[in-house]
């Protein structure tokens with residue numbers, strides 16, 4: 001079984017200059033699509049489970065779904081990550097379930113909606129790091145709130161993300177604050193706010209530098225060169241899938257995501273983890289709508305669910321290739337969480353601040 005820590009994987013990615021997509025998982029079809037794509041492209045994997053995923057699938061089902069992937073694909077190094085934890089205790093329960101990485105999103109309060117004070121964020125994140133590193137488990141923190149620089153609106157979607165109107169400052173991570181945050185919390189990875197938001201409705205036009213602040217990444221990376229940067233809300237919202245959905249009865253208005261080339265630019269400047277959920281949802285919905293429209297007498301769910309697997313698999317393959325993840329799975333020799341703990345304890349993993 002090749003369950004590894006996120007820190008090990010992202011250290012490898014940094015050393016070799018690539019990024020890793022972190023796909024959200026809720027069901028068997030997503031899990032299969034992610035793993036088959038990884039297998040075909042020799043890519044290491046990050047799968048992440050949100051609070052919504054736990055509610056949908058149930059924690060034991062989710063856990064065993066991910067573990068089943070390590071059983072069927074033992075040669076693929078896999079990180080089991082908890083997405084957007086809202087408190088240290090949520091993260092603690094994920095560690096108890098066997099997750100090798102957790103996100104403590106202290107940019108928002110326990111309700112997952114209200115932007116918090118900086119000191120609160122430092123406190124909950126530092127406490128999570130103490131507990132997680134004692135188990136060899138990696139921690140992702142977040143500084144700044146996801147939201148649209150175009151409209152000033154926060155990015156609440158399905159209960160994840162700030163609600164209401166945010167200031168420009170809240171939506172752009174400050175490099176100075178990032179340096180202080182990393183120094184005080186010792187997080188392994190840091191999610192930054194640069195104008196992306198969760199879901200399909202990110203931009204009303206193809207994004208330019210004023211609404212997607214890729215340049216900000218360079219300034220942050222220069223201060224915290226060892227801390228792996230994370231881009232949330234990084235679905236590209238493929239126009240071809242929007243078209244298919246709408247052609248077969250959907251009603252999704254004009255919208256744009258984060259272009260793959262912009263993500264590639266981020267990867268050149270320290271982005272190592274790229275969160276993608278919406279793209280797989282869009283492909284899945286498009287595949288079901290198209291299949292059922294063409295096969296009106298069909299009622300075996302396996303028929304249309306199979307279509308979703310291949311649609312999602314194609315997106316995963318494209319992202320593994322575009323981010324440079326492909327070709328790296330067999331280069332990673334798993335390090336146990338016990339060894340990771342010893343390295344943290346010895347101070348070997350402490351971040352450099354410039």
Ligand SMILES: O=C(CO)COP(=O)(O)O
Pocket residue numbers: 024083084197198199200231232233234235236275276277278279
């Ligand atoms: O950031 C995400 C999960 O944490 C997913 O982002 P998307 O909605 O752009 O796929």
Ligand SMILES: O=C[C@H](O)COP(=O)(O)O
Pocket residue numbers: 024050051052053083084157158159160198199277278
């Ligand atoms: O963080 C956002 C992810 O897209 C997860 O969304 P979800 O809460 O609907 O599972």
Ligand SMILES: [Zn+2]
Pocket residue numbers: 105107108142144145146161
């Ligand atoms: Zn957040």
Ligand SMILES: [Zn+2]
Pocket residue numbers: 084198232233275
């Ligand atoms: Zn997110």
